[in-house]
Amino acid sequence: MVRQRTSLTKQAAAPGSPEKQKRKQGTPTETKVSSLNKTLRARDDGKNTHLHARNTTDNYTGHVRRAREWLQHNLEEHVADEGTASGETTLEPNSAEDFYNDPLSKDAFGRIPNARSSEALSLYLAWRGFQTEKVSPSTVEGIRAALKWHWDNA
Numbered sequence: 001m002v003r004q005r006t007s008l009t010k011q012a013a014a015p016g017s018p019e020k021q022k023r024k025q026g027t028p029t030e031t032k033v034s035s036l037n038k039t040l041r042a043r044d045d046g047k048n049t050h051l052h053a054r055n056t057t058d059n060y061t062g063h064v065r066r067a068r069e070w071l072q073h074n075l076e077e078h079v080a081d082e083g084t085a086s087g088e089t090t091l092e093p094n095s096a097e098d099f100y101n102d103p104l105s106k107d108a109f110g111r112i113p114n115a116r117s118s119e120a121l122s123l124y125l126a127w128r129g130f131q132t133e134k135v136s137p138s139t140v141e142g143i144r145a146a147l148k149w150h151w152d153n154a
Helices: 030-051 054-084 096-101 103-107 117-131 137-152
Strands: none
Touching: 054 096, 054 103, 054 117, 054 137, 096 103, 096 117, 117 137
């Protein structure tokens, strides 16, 4: 460490002399706290920015919205058909009926998954991928990833 020199003699000042310059004491100040807050904010922004691109988040949100709409429509349609049905069903007994009659089914695509969520997801993926819309396998995988993302962020 370089010793401080006095202004008059250009000699090294003694360690306890009043001519020796003192270092500023480091105390926790506003600047240190605010820089920590800025760093934490930057970390969170970076996580949000780089974890999923904005388009990915928008696409996932759209997949979840469409899955919820499909489920709501299917449950309403099932209730309407049940009132006019002749009692004959082409579905396996105790599988689809249990799903539609279970009160948990309406919240299957909710923020927190429930006991009916996996069954609702498999029905929705089958409907989108194999039955009506016949979307590509990559779209089916995107829907699955979107709902997984939705439930993981609960």
